[in-house]
Amino acid sequence: RRSHIVIYITDWKQWYQRRVRGSDEAALREATVEVECQGRLDRSNKVVERVGELLDAQNGRFAEVLTSRRLLNLSTALYETANAAAGPDDGKLKESLNCLRSEFSGDPLIDSVTSALTSTLSSPLPSFHTLSEQLKELEPRCRRVALVTDSDCGMGSHVASVAMATLTFRDDDYDTKPEDGGCATFYHLSKAQSEMRANNLDMAARHINQMEGEPRSIVTDWLRDARALLELQQSANVLLSYAKLLNHT
Secondary structure (H helix, E strand, O other), X not given: OHXXXXXXXXXXXXXXXXXXXXXXHHHXXXXXXXXXXXHHHHHHHHHHHHHHHHHHHHHHHHHHHHHHHHHHHHHHHHHHHHXXXXXXXXXXXXXXXXXXXXXXXXXXXXXXXXXXXXXXXXXXXXXXXXXXXHHHHHHHHHXXXXXXXXXXXXXXXXXXXXXXXXXXXXXXXXOOOXXXXXXXXXXXXXXXXXXXXXXXXXXXXXXXXXXXXXHHHHOHHHHHHHHHHHHHHHHHHHHHHHHHHHHOO
């Protein structure tokens, strides 16, 4: 009977040890599975986070593209209006400028250009054709006082100017420079008219700007309008070039 008890106790110990080992193995398996699941979850979270960053970057880039495209459209409209053959449309110019100021107020270059143009558009601007016709109308008046300068504005200069304008045929190709003995008024008028025929308002205004005395007084308003139109066109060209640069970066 004692041997039976020993056997029973031995069997119980073995059963208990197997049970303990089984519990430990089950716990270990559960822990391993939990660790693996947590690892997969962490990796999934990182993937989701990275995808979110990529989507944010893509959305930001898409917003930049839309903004650049909007700037290009507004700048193109401003450029076309500034260079319209019939002359700049005051309403369209102000509309484009207002949109540029409101939508791109944080851009230093756009702020600078639009602020400068605001004063330029304080009064309607003439077209290139209008300026060309005005200069043709002013030319005879300038020729009749061609010799009346700030240093020589007496009666003799007036008489000599009228006589020279009357007796001298109008020469579209007058090319004798003042330093070579030519009449400064005739020379600069001829060069300005030649540049206007070549659609070069900038060079025409440069020649007119070199006139002096009474002839300069006659073309003062013309020169002011020419400069205003040039400033508008050059500013519109700067904005358009800037917008094109942003759309290609």
